Amino acid sequence: MRILRTVFWGLLVAFCTAGADRITVTLLATTDLHGNIYPYDYFTAAPANRGLAKIATLVEQVRRENPNVLLIDCGDTIQGTPLESVYQHFISTGRFPLGLKPSGALAADPMMLAMNRLGYEAMVVGNHEFNFGLKNLERARADARFPWISANIVVEPGAGVKPFDPYIVKSVAGAKVAVIGITTPSIPSWEKPENYRGLRFLPGVQAVRAAVDQLRRRERPDLIIAAVHAGLGEGRENMVTAVAKRVAGIQAIVYGHSHQREPGRRVGVVLLVQPQHWGASLARLDFELERRGVAWQVVDCRSRLLAVGKETPADAAILELARPYHDLAERYLTAPVAEAPVALDAALGRFEDNALVDAIHAVQLHYAKADVSFTALFNTGVRISAGPVSVRQIAALYPYDNELYAIEGNGRMVKEALENAARYFLSCRDPACSAGPLINRAVMGYNYDMAQGVEYEIDLTQPPGRRIRNLRFRGRPLEPNQKLRIAINNYRAAGSGGYGMFKNARILWRSGEDLRNLVVAYFIERGRLPDRPDGNWRIVPAGALKTLAAEAGRAQ
Template structure:
């Protein structure tokens, strides 16, 4: 969802003006009954430490090393500062992948960095489960701060798997930090990766635990770090499409849970400087360490309790002016060097340059490479893939592991289902929702529904079809054929896809109850690397089995 900056800032303007009376670090000079507490927040760091794009091998304004420099600066400004993260931390870069899958013996590099920066708490994200519970628990034990999730329970019990909350005393002010996890984990993950756990509805759990913080723990401030984002467009009230049940509930929590001061959001990879919903301040620090969120709370003592009188929030961009923190760079340099060595390994040769830049508008050889690997590895009739990275590129000449890592950025595994022609058509019709209603003179690129992630736009191979965006939703897939004949709705096909789709990820519910013919334990990325190493070269022309009309 694209948010208007004025809409973001106006609700907090009055709070900001009131806050001007509290500008000095606390306690305020001559006013020991007043105090300013700063809470800093990161989210969706996804293993980004060094300010580099590992896929392009170029510098980039991102990562915990740069964010760390901002954190240290703001701590000097106000010693009464807390630091939280809203999850999706130990997955997402080749650095974390190499550590978790190739050499998991050393401490997790993200935990090493976050320990050095003095994090107070982390709310568990769904991607923490990508490498299984053994890897998750190892990283958790290495953290010198608690991993929080008040809605993750040991299955069949009323015992939370993680610590639900943390209480920190800051210059006499009791601050409660509550953690919540998006409950969509079972939809997106292989069952063994969260065995023995269940994820409960977040609004009721937030209400329960905030009550504990306010009544039992007697906290003065409640901060929630949630691995969830905005579920609706606040201007229209329209629910954002493609969400699984309760995936994002930040607005509902703000509206329905009394006693909350600030919510640090995550999961949706959005930069949200400040929103005020029902008097609750919401902020979100984008993703990959591109921003740092900052909330300032201004309190005054009334009797024996502290009351929040004003609050404001903003996000600070990580730009060229921010120098990476040398301590974090030095601490994680061995991990970075090891990762670079792996990524630079040559595995094959390409006779032409391939790019995914136009993969959403036309058939491309670079996505056909993924299709080919899935079809062969799964001995399937048809295959479905999405473009995960529009910047993916394979240059003419040597192919490296880096090229394939940039093409397939997720840890998905291959699954082959037995589906009917009707189910395949339903999947393609669902995918076609990626485009809004047709408008004459507009291109397909102009008609993309920006609320739908690109990774939920699936393209098929093994069949031929036309995606006609002039047609109504549900009727856009035309001339669907298999081996030169119209595809019979009752015909059985072996369809190669990934575990995320099989579990219903992206709203692909038509696969529910489809028999599993084959399931690989190896990531699709590794299957592609193995295929290129065996064949030494790759096809450089697309099959052109589909097109967009008009």
């Protein structure tokens, strides 16, 4: 019956548009879904206005309004929430974490199941698709009933990975619509080589230009859209602005990667749109086309973001499809890990040494057998009451699937890394640091690393690059040539976030397992979180801490 209805509506649309001189083609797009299906925050166990189940309701509303719809995703899909990471752990290792067993068979990747149900036409390959290795990537890709596209990923012969289609071409109400996929080419800077072996990543502008030329020769589309897993900019990692400026023939770019939102801006004649990450909004781009002889011409395009709200109902069929994965994730998250001797709070953990950050350092120093450890505080909202601590609380502290590396470094490298981290702050306006702002909003909090194994001060009366003082190692001033074994995550080892000093360091050891699992294993074995920080670093002058605390409170 469903097939008959689909055929009926398809014939009706074809009949109604066959003689039309003007049509509207609607592109709907999501990006950076990161395993979000349920409208639920797994790290706080609270409802959240996000996820594919609610996006499904918005998609259906648009389709009822206009049947001439294409639905795509801009990548970073199969990594993120515990709903995905628990399943990916099984695909990688053949077993579920903590010895858990699902209540029934898990047929396929949960995100692919939900996206198949929603009728996605294509998905751009994102950088986080590579986090679990090529076996996991290909397994999820095989589960999709739509192509994963990327015009700038070149698959070498013998790579063991099928080539990616550079684009899709669809006939919509008689008009030919092309969507080109582009992946940020910086993946080799973040991933270990075996996770992208046999693949090359071309610059985005070069690949889009080549794809447009090929489309014009072979397909002659009426409308060309670029779907890009990269942010605004004109560099290698984020090149959306450069594509808009330098490649002719594109009407619009829908993009992701940077976890920002953009309802619509123009660079020249090109419309740029970015939906909110985690399925918090759906991008809608409406293109008006007029028939000009045998072809169609775009005469207008406009965009907006359809926000997922509290009142947006979740699609029951999508929820039911994902329920076995959700239930397994919840069983994992509620498992007890350790005890907290006192209440712990991460709210000020970027401004003063904190026991929860020290907990991550303890794990990294232990497994990497390191002298010095670097980590960011990824979630300042973590609150742990005294008493039993669950996996959920640990996972909230380290929500990413990063691996732990030990690299060969020295004192100069540590000093440079700390100066880079200190860019998170602005210089004080007065000697007492009595007035803000002191937080540099141009530097993301996840790029502000703190160190353990050394002692130091961050002097905010000084300009960037000259803020780290009294840097000591084992009670003595840290010499630039002092050899050190340094614990960092794989993203830092690749130089991300301005940490170029780590990029070419010799890698001495890799965990082969994500850091979150290492944190869980470490505290299962020890049974107790730290009750206080060791105070190995501080911000000066003392008045800066009060100013920063007030500023952070206003931002929350």
